[in-house]
Amino acid sequence: MTLFANSPVKSFVVARVASGLVSIFFISFLVFLGTSMLPGDAANALLGQNATPETVLALRTELGLDQPLPVRYFHWLGNALHGDFGTSLSNSQPVINLLVPRLINSLILAFSAAVIVLPLAVGVGLLAAINRGKAIDTATGSISAIFLSMPSFLIGYLLVFIFAVKLGLFPPLSMVRSSASLPTWISALTLPVLTLVLVAQAHVMKLTRAAVLGVMSSDYILMAETKGIPRNRIILKHALPNALSPIVSICMITMAYLIVDVVVIEAVFNYPGMGKLMVDAVAYRDIPMVLACGVLFSTIFISLNFAADFLAMLVNPRQRLPRKGN
Amino acid sequence: MSGNRVLSIDNLRVETKSGVLLDDVSIHVDRGEVLGIIGESGAGKSTLALSSIMLFKSGCRPTSGSIELCGQSLMELGTTELETIRRTRASYVAQSAAAAFNPFYRLEDQVTEIPAMAQKLTSAQRRRMAVELFEELQLPDPRSFGRRYPHQVSGGQLQRAMIAMALINQPDLIIFDEPTTALDVTTQIEVLRLIKKVASTHNCGALYISHDLAVVSQMADRVVVMRNGKMVEQGPTRQLVDNPQTEYAQRLVAHQGDGTYATANGSDETLLDVRNVDVGYGGVTAVKDASIRLGAGSVLALVGESGSGKTTLARSIAGLQPARTGQIHMRDSVLAPVVERRSFDQRRLIQYIHQLPDLALNPRQTVRDVIGRPLSFFYGLRGAAAEQRLLELMEAIELPATYLDRYPASLSGGQKQRVCIARSLAAKPDILICDEITSALDPLVEESIVKLLTRLIKDEGLSILFITHNLGLALRFSHKTAVMQAGRIVEHGDTRTVFEQPQSDYTRSLIRAVPQLREGWLDGFSADAA
Numbered sequence: 001m002t003l004f005a006n007s008p009v010k011s012f013v014v015a016r017v018a019s020g021l022v023s024i025f026f027i028s029f030l031v032f033l034g035t036s037m038l039p040g041d042a043a044n045a046l047l048g049q050n051a052t053p054e055t056v057l058a059l060r061t062e063l064g065l066d067q068p069l070p071v072r073y074f075h076w077l078g079n080a081l082h083g084d085f086g087t088s089l090s091n092s093q094p095v096i097n098l099l100v101p102r103l104i105n106s107l108i109l110a111f112s113a114a115v116i117v118l119p120l121a122v123g124v125g126l127l128a129a130i131n132r133g134k135a136i137d138t139a140t141g142s143i144s145a146i147f148l149s150m151p152s153f154l155i156g157y158l159l160v161f162i163f164a165v166k167l168g169l170f171p172p173l174s175m176v177r178s179s180a181s182l183p184t185w186i187s188a189l190t191l192p193v194l195t196l197v198l199v200a201q202a203h204v205m206k207l208t209r210a211a212v213l214g215v216m217s218s219d220y221i222l223m224a225e226t227k228g229i230p231r232n233r234i235i236l237k238h239a240l241p242n243a244l245s246p247i248v249s250i251c252m253i254t255m256a257y258l259i260v261d262v263v264v265i266e267a268v269f270n271y272p273g274m275g276k277l278m279v280d281a282v283a284y285r286d287i288p289m290v291l292a293c294g295v296l297f298s299t300i301f302i303s304l305n306f307a308a309d310f311l312a313m314l315v316n317p318r319q320r321l322p323r324k325g326n
Numbered sequence: 327m328s329g330n331r332v333l334s335i336d337n338l339r340v341e342t343k344s345g346v347l348l349d350d351v352s353i354h355v356d357r358g359e360v361l362g363i364i365g366e367s368g369a370g371k372s373t374l375a376l377s378s379i380m381l382f383k384s385g386c387r388p389t390s391g392s393i394e395l396c397g398q399s400l401m402e403l404g405t406t407e408l409e410t411i412r413r414t415r416a417s418y419v420a421q422s423a424a425a426a427f428n429p430f431y432r433l434e435d436q437v438t439e440i441p442a443m444a445q446k447l448t449s450a451q452r453r454r455m456a457v458e459l460f461e462e463l464q465l466p467d468p469r470s471f472g473r474r475y476p477h478q479v480s481g482g483q484l485q486r487a488m489i490a491m492a493l494i495n496q497p498d499l500i501i502f503d504e505p506t507t508a509l510d511v512t513t514q515i516e517v518l519r520l521i522k523k524v525a526s527t528h529n530c531g532a533l534y535i536s537h538d539l540a541v542v543s544q545m546a547d548r549v550v551v552m553r554n555g556k557m558v559e560q561g562p563t564r565q566l567v568d569n570p571q572t573e574y575a576q577r578l579v580a581h582q583g584d585g586t587y588a589t590a591n592g593s594d595e596t597l598l599d600v601r602n603v604d605v606g607y608g609g610v611t612a613v614k615d616a617s618i619r620l621g622a623g624s625v626l627a628l629v630g631e632s633g634s635g636k637t638t639l640a641r642s643i644a645g646l647q648p649a650r651t652g653q654i655h656m657r658d659s660v661l662a663p664v665v666e667r668r669s670f671d672q673r674r675l676i677q678y679i680h681q682l683p684d685l686a687l688n689p690r691q692t693v694r695d696v697i698g699r700p701l702s703f704f705y706g707l708r709g710a711a712a713e714q715r716l717l718e719l720m721e722a723i724e725l726p727a728t729y730l731d732r733y734p735a736s737l738s739g740g741q742k743q744r745v746c747i748a749r750s751l752a753a754k755p756d757i758l759i760c761d762e763i764t765s766a767l768d769p770l771v772e773e774s775i776v777k778l779l780t781r782l783i784k785d786e787g788l789s790i791l792f793i794t795h796n797l798g799l800a801l802r803f804s805h806k807t808a809v810m811q812a813g814r815i816v817e818h819g820d821t822r823t824v825f826e827q828p829q830s831d832y833t834r835s836l837i838r839a840v841p842q843l844r845e846g847w848l849d850g851f852s853a854d855a856a
Contacts, residue, residue, distance in 0.1 A: 219425035228412025
């Protein structure tokens, strides 16, 4: 961090990383507490029809479920810190082995959507700001509002109905193996990515437009106008950089949304991602898996939030640089 | 028209949907000439200034008349042509440099933006241009000055950097829109002298807008007086100052005179005695070892530049910012540092009025709610008794009783400040702390507020701690004056004595920096300083 030595950035990073770690521990405990309060327990769920009081008791002992909650929590935490999230109850494989490929799938989906939606929505938001009050502003605003108001699963099913069922362009389900070829991947990803793009664009677009227009009423924009700077340059070079902080924040939060909140989309398209893994784990009372998914999701969310604030700070000279000095 | 004419505006009328901003205004500026434009806020000064480069706020448009810049009529031009005109022919210097610089870019990138867009010069050449201008404007360390961001330099330096930015395109016309209003007097004088020098050496025409007649009289060759979008009077500066024709201009000039308001001398009985007070927040000590005395029925002016600790000291007296050491006596009692530990009556007896009534009034409360609150809080007044007192208070602040049901948004700045005064009076205090209460108001409104306070001192037996950076006002209004510099009281005594025989160098420099109407005052300043 020599680049930022003596700047407010360093202390910010230290403080936020520390508080982020505390948050992750706290959330892990909450998730642990939550899973322990689920009705029924894993022993019952595992044994199903074969559950007799004796077998349940034996299995509970074997799983360590007979010990008090804090003991179980710290036992789990100690292992987790070494990368051992336990064994899946429904699958008898290490949780981490099941989780990693699913995480990669989710990341592929989320990043594909992000790569499209972030530049697109920021661009459209800018276009709306430049043409404030004109037809293009009204049109983009209305279209984005329509997709914002529709539930994501409905958008997903509509797309499936049109592009898969009626036109037959893409498969209705997106079950792919990691060994599948690239065209297969693209074909499988198109509809879920398109759904995510439509769902996620509204906030980024509207916030970009609002942030840029908010800056446009500043004195330094009037100053630029008196200097004879053309309007497009004013918006891109004078207004946009000062609106970057909120735009970067909403982009990062949208990223977090894309990764964490894809549960519904993955279910609609039967896509083998983390969201679906977690839903299945809850259904089967696969506690170690639920715990691992919960902690991973919250870590991703907290990291992206931190990234949002960190980037917002980096793009603002008043926060990045001390008052005195160069 | 002579070939020297830079700007010529004839019979200009500017309208919005709801009204007329400028009505039949005609001005002209020749090369090497400074035209002063003076008037109250809302008089249309800035609208007129910006119309010279065909820039209008959204919703405003010129409906008749003509605007010619360097012989070219601007009314018929399209956006692109106007932008070219603005880049090459004219420059604008705004009031608040802190807000007018883009916080995102280094100063030199903003100063050299127009040459950079023209792409005729290399970046090294552009940098050299900027450095030369920084040198001319006497900025510290001109070679590296431009590498800084706006938040890293002081207000006076930013204002000078903005003048550098205005000069970089070698304009034919520079518009100075209240360029020193946000500055302290000692900083103002440096900037004024630089502007004057620059205007003569760069051989351009200039518009100089201000609400301060003394400043305009030093800067301008001719002056236009504006009021409510109309030209009231115009003429050569000396003629307008020495022999104003219209009643409004006469009042403006008279306001600059040295008539005093302070009537009877305050009694010698000490009402408030602040002894050796230190006040600070965090690691900063904003007030150091300050002692002041306020006599019963008198006005103590607390003067000094921004950041000198005036408001912090006042807040410690009100108990809002507790003093760390020292004592505050009111009559025979010692006041606790924190307001929560003061008695009900002690709190009632000291009332505080803020600089900006817009921030001190709840926009969703009527005048009746605002003034009625202290009546019920301190005196438990309700119904007819409260109504009676409300009417008395409205009479005291010279507003019609019908205003009781108005909201702040429908009041003018001066009227809002009157409501704040009434709210303080409702508590029947002994001491009013007035924190720059007139500095956001126009000169003639300021005068009416001060007259009101003068009457209240007599009628209500008030004592006033009057914080101001306006030395002329302190001289006219106060019995005693305390001067603050960097958290310390550097001078404290009878107002006349302080102003006529100042003891500290700082007080002397402050008094000397107050702009005067006298001819050649600014030009003589450097000679005096030597």
